[in-house]
Amino acid sequence: MTPRLHLDKASLRRQLLAERRSLSVVERQQYSQAIAVHLQASSLFQRATTVLSYWPLGAEPDLRSLLLQPKQWALPRCQNQRLYAHCYQFEQPLAKDCAGVLAPLADSLTVSPAEIDLLIVPAVAVDKEGYRLGYGGGYYDRLRADPAWRSIPAIVVxxxxxxxxxxxxxxxxxxxxAVCTENGYWLID
Structure with a gap:
């Protein structure tokens, strides 16, 4: 295997996505369920009233079971190459956004950053310092660079x-x- 630290982001992304796709459906289901359990037990999740999460794409951890928890939920919707939080209620219709991800419909209510208590974001990879490698579109980077979003606690899964x-x-x-995997949850110092 190629030493990962010597790979550029694009090469590392390709390698890690291939590894993630190699997980069986059963493994992904078991791991997703364990991640959801760890998230629910976390203090950040327990304190949150309104959570911006995500709809799983491909082999990402599937946290849709959390959407049944008694919280106010929002999902990101890409518009003009930026993410916006839109209200989501379980079984609400979704449509692909500008990034090709299932998201609430464009006319659904938006949620301001001031209303969000917690952000849950998937990753292609994450390191021990909490740095995330995404798909390369920069959507979450642009979101979190906005001062209104920067202070919101954010967990990468x-x-x-x-x-x-x-x-x-x-x-x-x-x-x-913080970071959450099937093996546990930890806060970043």
Missing amino acids: AYAAQIMSELPHDPWDIPFS
Whole structure:
């Protein structure tokens, strides 16, 4: 296997996505369920009233079971290359947004950052310092660069195999508050 620390972001992303796709459906289901249990037990989740989460894409951890929890939920919707939080209620219709991800309809109510207590974001990889490697579109980077979003606690979720000791990151990358995998949850110092 190629030493990961010497790979650029694009090469590392390809390698890690291939590894994630190699997980069986049963493994992904079991890991997703364990991640959801760890998230529910976390203090950040328990304190949150309104949560911006995500709809799973491909082999990402599937946290849709959390959407049944008694909280106010929002999902991101890409518009003009930026993410916006839109209200979501279980079984509400979804449609693909500008990033090709299922999201609430464009005419659904938006939620301001001031109303969000917690952000839950998937990753291609995450390191021990909370730096996230995404798909490369920069959507969550732009969201979190906005001062209104920066102070909101943010948990990055990934499978344990996606945890790296160190990831390449740029000066504008913002580390996450916590990381959650099927093996547990931890706050970033």
